[in-house]
Amino acid sequence: MSQTKPYRVSHLDALEAESIFVMREVMAEFERPVLLFSGGKDSIVMLRLAEKAFAPARIPFPVMHVDTGHNFAEVLEYRDTRVATLGLNLVVASVQEAIETGLVRELPDGTRNRIQTPVLLAAVEKYRFDALFGGARRDEEKARAKERMFSFRDEFGQWDPKNQRPELWGLYNGKHHPGESIRVFPLSNWTELDVWHYIAKEQIPLPSIYYAHDREVVERGGMFYAVNEFIRLRDGETSEVRRVRYRTVGDASQTAAVLSEADTVEKVIDEVAATRITERGATRGDDKVSEAAMEDRKREGYF
Amino acid sequence: MSQAVLETETAPAARMDLLRFATAGSVDDGKSTLIGRLLYDTKTIFADQLEAVEAASASRGDEYTNLALLTDGLRAEREQGITIDVAYRYFATPRRKFIIADTPGHIQYTRNMVTGASTADLALILVDARKGLVEQSRRHAFLTSLLRVPHLVLCINKMDLVDWDKAVYDKIADEFTSFAAKLEIGDLTIIPVSALNGDNIASRSENSPWYDGPSLLHHLEHVHIASDRNLVDVRFPVQYVIRPQSTTVTDYRGYAGQVASGVLKPGDEVMVLPSGMTSTIAGIDTADGPVDEAFPPMSVTVRLNDEIDISRGDLICRPHNAPAVAQDIEAMICWMDETAPLRVGGKYAIKHTTRTARTVVRGLQYRLDVNTLHRDEQAGELQLNEIGRVRLRTTVPLLADEYRRNRTTGGFILIDESTNRTVGAGMIIEAQ
Ligand SMILES: Nc1nc2c(ncn2[C@@H]2O[C@H](COP(=O)(O)OP(=O)(O)O)[C@@H](O)[C@H]2O)c(=O)[nH]1
Ligand SMILES: [Mg+2]
Numbered sequence: 176m177s178q179t180k181p182y183r184v185s186h187l188d189a190l191e192a193e194s195i196f197v198m199r200e201v202m203a204e205f206e207r208p209v210l211l212f213s214g215g216k217d218s219i220v221m222l223r224l225a226e227k228a229f230a231p232a233r234i235p236f237p238v239m240h241v242d243t244g245h246n247f248a249e250v251l252e253y254r255d256t257r258v259a260t261l262g263l264n265l266v267v268a269s270v271q272e273a274i275e276t277g278l279v280r281e282l283p284d285g286t287r288n289r290i291q292t293p294v295l296l297a298a299v300e301k302y303r304f305d306a307l308f309g310g311a312r313r314d315e316e317k318a319r320a321k322e323r324m325f326s327f328r329d330e331f332g333q334w335d336p337k338n339q340r341p342e343l344w345g346l347y348n349g350k351h352h353p354g355e356s357i358r359v360f361p362l363s364n365w366t367e368l369d370v371w372h373y374i375a376k377e378q379i380p381l382p383s384i385y386y387a388h389d390r391e392v393v394e395r396g397g398m399f400y401a402v403n404e405f406i407r408l409r410d411g412e413t414s415e416v417r418r419v420r421y422r423t424v425g426d427a428s429q430t431a432a433v434l435s436e437a438d439t440v441e442k443v444i445d446e447v448a449a450t451r452i453t454e455r456g457a458t459r460g461d462d463k464v465s466e467a468a469m470e471d472r473k474r475e476g477y478f
Numbered sequence: 479m480s481q482a483v484l485e486t487e488t489a490p491a492a493r494m495d496l497l498r499f500a501t502a503g504s505v506d507d508g509k510s511t512l513i514g515r516l517l518y519d520t521k522t523i524f525a526d527q528l529e530a531v532e533a534a535s536a537s538r539g540d541e542y543t544n545l546a547l548l549t550d551g552l553r554a555e556r557e558q559g560i561t562i563d564v565a566y567r568y569f570a571t572p573r574r575k576f577i578i579a580d581t582p583g584h585i586q587y588t589r590n591m592v593t594g595a596s597t598a599d600l601a602l603i604l605v606d607a608r609k610g611l612v613e614q615s616r617r618h619a620f621l622t623s624l625l626r627v628p629h630l631v632l633c634i635n636k637m638d639l640v641d642w643d644k645a646v647y648d649k650i651a652d653e654f655t656s657f658a659a660k661l662e663i664g665d666l667t668i669i670p671v672s673a674l675n676g677d678n679i680a681s682r683s684e685n686s687p688w689y690d691g692p693s694l695l696h697h698l699e700h701v702h703i704a705s706d707r708n709l710v711d712v713r714f715p716v717q718y719v720i721r722p723q724s725t726t727v728t729d730y731r732g733y734a735g736q737v738a739s740g741v742l743k744p745g746d747e748v749m750v751l752p753s754g755m756t757s758t759i760a761g762i763d764t765a766d767g768p769v770d771e772a773f774p775p776m777s778v779t780v781r782l783n784d785e786i787d788i789s790r791g792d793l794i795c796r797p798h799n800a801p802a803v804a805q806d807i808e809a810m811i812c813w814m815d816e817t818a819p820l821r822v823g824g825k826y827a828i829k830h831t832t833r834t835a836r837t838v839v840r841g842l843q844y845r846l847d848v849n850t851l852h853r854d855e856q857a858g859e860l861q862l863n864e865i866g867r868v869r870l871r872t873t874v875p876l877l878a879d880e881y882r883r884n885r886t887t888g889g890f891i892l893i894d895e896s897t898n899r900t901v902g903a904g905m906i907i908e909a910q
Pocket of ligand 2: 509510
């Protein structure tokens with residue numbers, strides 16, 4: 176066989192096919208899957224893949240937003256529109272509510288990334304979700320580089336990096352006892368650039384904050400944070416209006432913007448291809464804590 | 479490090495394809511350095527990653543920037559200075575996207591190499607030019623052939639430390655070639671390199687005028703993988719039945735799956751296993767619309783012209799080219815469980831394509847010494863990382879091919895039914 180042309184598969188098509196395969200495996204083997212939807216570009220791409228995996232049927236599982244209460248308005252609006260268009264069932268696990276009921280306590284610094292975990296786990300327990308699709312990619316972070324596509328979690332939602340199931344061929348082992356669950360990462364093999372190429376190819380709309388816009392920001396430790404209800408100027412700080420965009424969208428109190436002129440998807444692709452800093456390094460205050468920050472949070476049951 | 483000159487303009491994404499490769503080598507042969515070099519030369523290492531690695535190296539008292547810290551992501555790995563688990567790394571050139579499964583070399587990590595090799599298009603084995611072939615190099619070559627990785631690259635590294643002596647290269651290359659000949663290795667390329675200095679990594683080196691082959695990166699970019707796929711035997715394991723419950727789409731019934739091999743077209747006569755019923759393909763759907771043909775690795779939805787009872791775990795093939803419908807399976811097994819060995823009489827869950835059944839081990843013909851290839855027929859069990867030939871009996875038939883013919887319909891995993899752990903990987907030799 177040496178027909179190369181007609182049977183060519185681009186890398187994006189191969190990645191898409193793999194992700195769709197994974198989503199269908201989950202739907203076939205689990206009782207209560209749910210897709211974790213943050214309104215960030217990775218979960219948006221994941222949602223598109225779910226749409227494609229089950230067409231012409233509707234996406235056969237609900238989506239869950241672990242809502243820190245620290246949101247970008249554009250992202251919430253996007254979430255609600257998408258959910259309505261696709262006719263999805265949206266579950267909101269609210270950190271604010273969890274603080275009010277005493278499930279978690281607000282941290283002294285007011286950040287909510289870390290206290291998301293118990294809120295997520297409580298929702299998993301309440302709805303008895305057994306498979307949770309997450310949009311994490313292995314190129315994001317080095318602990319993630321070692322995590323499986325199907326990541327087993329015990330009844331406390333914990334990841335044990337030294338006790339992972341080998342994954343061979345396309346044979347994913349999703350077996351688990353009641354109360355245990357599997358985090359599934361269909362985008363494991365995608366890079367940030369792949370995600371952007373796919374957004375361009377599929378013409379997927381994104382919340383506007385992903386594209387360059389003028390915003391009042393304050394510079395802290397080399398990062399540019401939007402000045403808003405979550406981030407107030409400290410003594411001695413001054414804000415300025417800069418042209419920025421967001422590379423990731425997380426907790427609005429901890430996610431920084433990058434200086435950018437990229438106001439179209441093509442320009443973003445050029446920018447991402449040329450950038451010399453990882454997206455987490457550029458934008459996430461929460462990852463800077465220690466060399467093993469992500470590993471530790473995952474062990475506790477984080478995404 | 480000097481930066482090799484590479485095109486950096488954004489590649490038209492549609493023209494790139496995907497190559498997965500697994501790396502293997504003994505400790506200190508320079509595997510991490512080589513991967514670091516590839517990432518660096520393709521501008522994949524980001525400034526903040528490099529900074530973090532430099533800081534971590536300094537605080538550990540390393541004399542040089544330890545690029546291994548880029549891949550050794552777990553706390554225990556950094557503390558012990560070793561690689562424990564398969565790490566996945568990504569880089570791209572304008573031609574290709576690459577997925578590296580970086581697997582540690584020691585015998586206790588055979589499980590990881592097998593895992594990384596199971597999906598690899600190419601295996602990259604490193605040896606230290608000063609040491610030549612060692613036991614581990616042979617084991618890595620053997621595992622490459624066992625897992626049927628279509629392409630193998632041997633990098634003879636640290637050529638700078640043997641003064642780029644052609645005789646050293648020739649001796650190792652000859653020895654490896656004759657060993658590989660016994661192993662049914664499809665395509666072998668041998669490259670003299672210095673991972674540290676970047677010779678023959680991203681571009682040809684002037685230090686080896688006697689070497690007229692490609693640089694490693696050139697080879698990775700150009701090695702022909704499109705025809706590694708089996709486009710002859712139609713195998714479509716059904717994953718999931720799509721039946722919309724909707725008022726706008728009525729009477730739709732499609733079989734969703736990923737094409738394992740062969741080419742499917744509307745109008746083709748097909749057979750469904752295990753029932754043996756035949757029909758014709760009414761259409762092949764994707765969310766982007768119907769397609770004229772489907773081939774690996776496409777994920778599609780197939781509709782048939784007849785109403786046949788088909789469910790997950792069934793397989794669509796052609797009437798005159800079908801896999802075995804078999805409950806007696808002969809296979810090579812790599813054992814992956816540290817808590818208990820594989821024993822004759824042991825019962826497990828078996829997952830093969832989209833079908834899950836139960837199985838009992840009827841016999842263990844031999845255990846293979848992966849270093850010498852000696853067969854121990856007296857062996858009573860397989861311990862962690864051991865490989866042997868077993869006979870299995872399954873509760874329901876598997877729709878199986880020989881692994882050598884089809885890596886998808888020829889591979890399976892064994893699962894311990896009490897712990898739910900994946901305990902073994904199997905490659906079918908014979909199914910009936
Ligand atoms: N002179 C020389 N040293 C090398 C070369 N490649 C790696 N090394 C050194 O060999 C040692 C082990 O390399 P490392 O990449 O950690 O090996 P690994 O254990 O296979 O990952 C390090 O000190 C490297 O700097 C090479 O091509 N030439
Ligand atoms: Mg290493």
